[in-house]
Amino acid sequence: MQSEKNLVILYHGDDWAEKTPLGSAPETRKSFEEFYEFARARGINVFRESIQWFDEDLFTFLKSWAYADKEWTKIEKPLTPTALFDKTSGKYDYQLFTLKMKISKKIPVINSPFFRALFDNKFSQYLAFSEYMPNTLLAENQIQFSAAIKNIATEKVVVKEIYGSGGKQVVIEEKNALKGLYTSFEYPVILQDFIETAGIPDVSEKNSIADLRLVYVRGSLIYALSRIAKEGSFHTNFHQGAKALLVPIEKIPASCLKMAEEIQKKLVFFEDANYSLDFMFTRNGVPFFIEMNTTPGFDLLRIVGTSEIKEHYYQKLLDSFLQKTI
Numbered sequence: 001m002q003s004e005k006n007l008v009i010l011y012h013g014d015d016w017a018e019k020t021p022l023g024s025a026p027e028t029r030k031s032f033e034e035f036y037e038f039a040r041a042r043g044i045n046v047f048r049e050s051i052q053w054f055d056e057d058l059f060t061f062l063k064s065w066a067y068a069d070k071e072w073t074k075i076e077k078p079l080t081p082t083a084l085f086d087k088t089s090g091k092y093d094y095q096l097f098t099l100k101m102k103i104s105k106k107i108p109v110i111n112s113p114f115f116r117a118l119f120d121n122k123f124s125q126y127l128a129f130s131e132y133m134p135n136t137l138l139a140e141n142q143i144q145f146s147a148a149i150k151n152i153a154t155e156k157v158v159v160k161e162i163y164g165s166g167g168k169q170v171v172i173e174e175k176n177a178l179k180g181l182y183t184s185f186e187y188p189v190i191l192q193d194f195i196e197t198a199g200i201p202d203v204s205e206k207n208s209i210a211d212l213r214l215v216y217v218r219g220s221l222i223y224a225l226s227r228i229a230k231e232g233s234f235h236t237n238f239h240q241g242a243k244a245l246l247v248p249i250e251k252i253p254a255s256c257l258k259m260a261e262e263i264q265k266k267l268v269f270f271e272d273a274n275y276s277l278d279f280m281f282t283r284n285g286v287p288f289f290i291e292m293n294t295t296p297g298f299d300l301l302r303i304v305g306t307s308e309i310k311e312h313y314y315q316k317l318l319d320s321f322l323q324k325t326i
Contacts, residue, residue: 005322009032013052051100060078064079084104086116090120123188129289138189142182199226213227214278222313224252244304277292
């Protein structure tokens with residue numbers, strides 16, 4: 001085993017000229033800082049590096065961001081990671097696939113490039129898990145969009161771009177309102193039936209619009225939380241004003257846990273994976289699988305998680321990275 005362990009958070013983009021990374025996302029930066037401090041206290045150095053700084057000939061990253069003692073610093077010397085935590089945006093999966101696979105031959109990468117290429121794509125998720133999801137149709141252009149919308153059973157329609165997070169690429173509108181938005185989407189997109197929800201049975205306030213997120217490491221459910229849409233909104237995304245609530249595992253409806261177990265049967269080939277599964281419930285309490293996130297963030301956990309749950313999650317992540325280096 002290496003005596004010095006260097007875990008690298010991998011992202012896309014060149015922010016070297018900035019004063020700190022994630023300058024436009026302070027909550028996300030604070031969440032990573034907390035994780036870095038946890039790892040450092042356990043003898044693990046954590047760095048932040050753009051995949052664009054990787055030199056294939058030298059097989060190393062040429063520069064890095066480091067965080068210690070409440071400060072970000074720039075490291076201008078090559079660094080070879082013990083393991084990589086891939087946080088690059090899913091929209092770059094195919095563009096970076098060959099490079100990530102090459103890196104993964106020598107350096108453990110979590111999540112695996114193959115796992116991410118399969119499941120970052122929201123239509124691929126539907127192809128894999130359609131029996132648990134709302135009716136979903138694909139549109140690769142405006143003509144297909146116009147045809148697909150006629151086959152959505154609900155008056156409201158959920159439109160999602162294939163890649164994206166934080167709800168920024170999600171539109172929920174009445175069918176008539178969508179007619180003027182055909183040209184605004186970056187195709188392909190998926191169209192889904194709208195789930196009329198009353199929140200999570202025995203957890204949510206009456207008639208609230210809320211989802212349930214289950215977060216896993218190596219197939220084990222680590223924690224669960226609910227995101228509750230702000231008044232007047234259908235969006236349960238934190239970055240669109242939703243609030244979060246930690247959900248005790250014993251409060252998760254049995255029907256949802258059973259569905260999650262069925263979904264996991266298709267994920268057993270990826271034993272090291274870290275991901276989240278999002279669910280919503282009909283007014284009758286029936287669960288629907290909404291989507292998977294292969295790069296679940298730390299933001300909400302930092303805000304609503306107890307110290308015990310956060311430390312449990314962080315340690316499970318570190319264990320999954322470093323066990324491959326033994």
